[in-house]
Amino acid sequence: MRRVLAHAGLTAGALIMLYPLLWMISASLRPNNEIFDRPGLIPEHPTLGNYALGWSSTGTSFGIYIMNSLIICAAVVIGNVLTCSLTAYAFARLTFVGRKTLFALMLATIMLPAHVTLIAQYSIFRKLNWIDTFWPMIVPSFLATDAFFVFLMVQFIRSIPVELDDAARIDGCGAWGIYRRIILPLLSPALVTTAIFSFIWTWNNFFSQLIYLSTRTRLTVPVALRGFLDATGSSEWGALFAMSVVTLVPVVVVFVIFQRRILAGMAHTGLK
Amino acid sequence: MNTFSRRTLLGLGAATAAAITVPGCSGKSGPMRVSWYGPDPVTKALNKALDAWKSSGGAEYSAESAPFDDYWDKLATQTSGNNAPDVLRMSMSYFSDYAGRSALKDLGSLGIDTSGLDKDVAASGVADGKNYGVGQSSISYSMYVDEGAIKNAGGTVPAQGWTWDKFAEFARDYSGSVQGAFGSSDQAGNFQLFEVYARQHGTEMFSDDGGKLLTTKETVQEWFQYWADLRNAKAAPPQNVSGETTGIEKSLIATGKAPLQFGWVQQVTFYQPLVKSPLTVLPVPQGKAGDLTGQFVKGLDLWCISAASKHPEDAAKLIGFLLNDEKAIKAIGILLGVPPSKKARDLVSADAGSAGARAIKYVEDLAGKVGPSPKPWPKGYGELLTGFDRIAENIGFGKSTPAAGAQEFVDLAGKTLGQ
Numbered sequence: 001m002r003r004v005l006a007h008a009g010l011t012a013g014a015l016i017m018l019y020p021l022l023w024m025i026s027a028s029l030r031p032n033n034e035i036f037d038r039p040g041l042i043p044e045h046p047t048l049g050n051y052a053l054g055w056s057s058t059g060t061s062f063g064i065y066i067m068n069s070l071i072i073c074a075a076v077v078i079g080n081v082l083t084c085s086l087t088a089y090a091f092a093r094l095t096f097v098g099r100k101t102l103f104a105l106m107l108a109t110i111m112l113p114a115h116v117t118l119i120a121q122y123s124i125f126r127k128l129n130w131i132d133t134f135w136p137m138i139v140p141s142f143l144a145t146d147a148f149f150v151f152l153m154v155q156f157i158r159s160i161p162v163e164l165d166d167a168a169r170i171d172g173c174g175a176w177g178i179y180r181r182i183i184l185p186l187l188s189p190a191l192v193t194t195a196i197f198s199f200i201w202t203w204n205n206f207f208s209q210l211i212y213l214s215t216r217t218r219l220t221v222p223v224a225l226r227g228f229l230d231a232t233g234s235s236e237w238g239a240l241f242a243m244s245v246v247t248l249v250p251v252v253v254v255f256v257i258f259q260r261r262i263l264a265g266m267a268h269t270g271l272k
Numbered sequence: 273m274n275t276f277s278r279r280t281l282l283g284l285g286a287a288t289a290a291a292i293t294v295p296g297c298s299g300k301s302g303p304m305r306v307s308w309y310g311p312d313p314v315t316k317a318l319n320k321a322l323d324a325w326k327s328s329g330g331a332e333y334s335a336e337s338a339p340f341d342d343y344w345d346k347l348a349t350q351t352s353g354n355n356a357p358d359v360l361r362m363s364m365s366y367f368s369d370y371a372g373r374s375a376l377k378d379l380g381s382l383g384i385d386t387s388g389l390d391k392d393v394a395a396s397g398v399a400d401g402k403n404y405g406v407g408q409s410s411i412s413y414s415m416y417v418d419e420g421a422i423k424n425a426g427g428t429v430p431a432q433g434w435t436w437d438k439f440a441e442f443a444r445d446y447s448g449s450v451q452g453a454f455g456s457s458d459q460a461g462n463f464q465l466f467e468v469y470a471r472q473h474g475t476e477m478f479s480d481d482g483g484k485l486l487t488t489k490e491t492v493q494e495w496f497q498y499w500a501d502l503r504n505a506k507a508a509p510p511q512n513v514s515g516e517t518t519g520i521e522k523s524l525i526a527t528g529k530a531p532l533q534f535g536w537v538q539q540v541t542f543y544q545p546l547v548k549s550p551l552t553v554l555p556v557p558q559g560k561a562g563d564l565t566g567q568f569v570k571g572l573d574l575w576c577i578s579a580a581s582k583h584p585e586d587a588a589k590l591i592g593f594l595l596n597d598e599k600a601i602k603a604i605g606i607l608l609g610v611p612p613s614k615k616a617r618d619l620v621s622a623d624a625g626s627a628g629a630r631a632i633k634y635v636e637d638l639a640g641k642v643g644p645s646p647k648p649w650p651k652g653y654g655e656l657l658t659g660f661d662r663i664a665e666n667i668g669f670g671k672s673t674p675a676a677g678a679q680e681f682v683d684l685a686g687k688t689l690g691q
Contacts, residue, residue, distance in 0.1 A: 033546065036522050058312060059319070122353035131355060211349050214305075214336035223338075230311035230339040237521065 028241035035237050051246070054239030058227060060216050062243055065224040070250065072137050072209075072220065073202045079141030080149055080198045081191050087144040088153030089179045093165065103154075110147045114207075122211065136212045137202070149194045156190040157183060192261045199254050203247075221247050303332035304583040306590065307357035309343035313607055320603035325593050331586040351375050356578035358587045362405055364572040367397065368482060368651045376404040377577040382588035385596055388613040392645040396571035399648050406591060407571015409609025410635050412642065413468055414537040415556050420549035421531040425449045433554040435561050436469075436498065443507035446531060456532060457517065457524045458508040460499035461664030463657045465534050465556060469495055471643060472559040472566035482650025483690030489682045496667055496674035503668065511668030521546065536572070537631045538609045544627035551627060553634040565643035569635060571612055610635045652688035659684045 027035045030043040055062045125136045168178050206222040228240035315337045350356045386394040390410050397405030443455025470477045470487040477487050502508035524530035526546040575591045594600050601616040606628040621629045666672040
């Protein structure tokens with residue numbers, strides 16, 4: 001009896017959480033004038049017109065925006081996973097001059113509001129002639145600039161027993177070998193977390209993509225989605241919701257695939 | 273290996289960085305960039321006009337666009353990063369900020385042909401004696417009225433619009449005779465409509481140098497009181513309803529709950545598709561019947577050239593083309609507002625029954641009857657715009673009174689203006 005009650009409560013909670021998402025899907029299937037008319041979930045005159053409209057209405061196929069976003073996301077994921085783990089390894093395991101100061105400096109960059117560095121960054125990228133290219137989004141991730149991930153991995157590596165390093169050293173591993181053969185495999189849960197968050201955050205990152213990209217065929221999904229809304233004119237809500245649904249698909253897919261990996265990763269970390 | 277010390281390495285690194293940076297510094301200038309804000313139809317229309325520019329032998333260009341709110345984030349970053357587009361669309365709300373920070377070029381010597389433009393529009397971008405922008409459109413404030421709905425409710429619509437007193441009377445009658453509807457949406461927070469009301473009280477809203485609010489506290493209070501009375505009489509909706517009916521699709525007129533809406537004249541084309549019967553464009557209410565001197569005709573969106581532009585001549589030619597070329601005019605239609613020249617209006621208003629043609633006719637009828645057009649909105653205008661709305665909302669929710677609200681606004685203006 002208690003289980004039934006618990007399940008009923010949980011189901012109700014889940015439905016409440018899901019309602020906005022379901023509403024969006026339902027709205028994407030309605031003609032424009034019906035969207036704000038009724039609060040219910042079942043469209044009266046369901047149509048796929050919004051999908052066709054949204055896909056092509058900007059004059060550039062929405063597929064191009066998705067492709068651009070995927071390219072940037074893939075590069076950022078690779079960059080963050082490779083370089084943040086390497087940096088974290090150095091901070092956690094190697095001794096070098098100024099380690100503590102540098103670590104503190106790195107943490108300080110987390111606390112710096114993005115707006116403070118925005119214009120300086122923009123100037124640098126302009127001097128490099130990288131405005132209106134993907135480089136301003138991609139290159140920083142290959143320089144381990146995302147201090148949050150570095151910090152996450154430093155903490156994780158600190159929890160790995162140093163004895164494993166010592167054992168590897170006796171077997172003839174250098175610093176690089178220890179990173180490659182010991183740390184990286186044990187780090188996989190943190191790597192997966194980094195990959196997922198890098199992907200989702202980059203996929204949804206509107207501001208820098210707005211600032212740095214201009215040419216229509218180079219725009220990304222969040223920037224293109226905003227194009228359906230404009231305070232000074234009529235907004236294409238139907239097309240917006242339809243393309244939002246489309247946009248969700250890659251995120252959900254990535255999450256579902258990687259979630260299994262997280263669990264697998266968890267299982268591997270246990271010391272035997 | 274001893275020679276390869278840490279210091280040499282650092283030096284090498286610095287040299288490499290310099291080597292990478294220097295070619296960037298000299299600046300590959302690239303083609304002229306054109307940038308604007310607006311919804312998708314605006315972008316499509318301008319792209320078509322730019323195609324016409326290219327096929328008539330115009331210089332290379334690249335186009336950028338963004339929705340209104342995002343555009344300003346991007347333009348501010350580009351401007352401070354010394355990378356502003358050459359030709360840019362500027363709104364009067366931000367014009368003084370950019371012109372005052374010398375981000376815009378003086379167009380005086382660039383020879384843009386503005387001879388065909390309405391005089392007030394051609395001069396819309398003049399600040400401190402220099403011309404920083406050319407108006408894209410001739411627009412004025414207006415109300416769009418669903419005459420069919422009003423006739424069904426037994427009301428009549430005066431040809432020149434209402435006086436404020438008659439308007440209140442009408443709104444009360446309408447709300448009384450149509451179940452669940454309001455005579456008007458609540459406009460208490462509409463700063464731009466208030467500017468017309470303030471001018472009907474004898475003064476411009478701002479002093480010529482933009483440093484002071486000329487409108488008195490009494491006028492502000494009277495305005496807030498006017499709408500509070502309409503809300504109390506149920507002639508205008510309560511604040512919680514107004515809060516949920518922002519945006520064109522959700523507006524009371526689109527959902528049939530009010531017979532009229534206020535806005536800049538060209539926006540009637542956004543409301544018309546959502547209302548079944550044709551919308552009539554009327555002047556906003558007046559103090560004295562038929563006296564329209566509170567209103568003005570002005571270009572509120574401008575074409576500007578950034579001060580740092582490397583292609584000022586081409587940019588000037590392009591602006592001239594967009595204003596005067598027949599193909600460009602036809603491509604743009606009334607998407608940027610009612611066209612600013614007689615020639616363009618005649619070219620565009622061919623489709624006589626459309627909302628666009630009614631908007632054009634409204635502006636032409638108004639010319640000669642309106643008052644002198646005010647100076648460009650001062651620095652800090654954006655802050656007053658949002659502040660006014662916030663104060664009106666507090667009054668609407670009963671957290672403040674018209675008197676206290678008026679004082680709050682006057683204080684805000686004192687702090688914001690003349691900085």
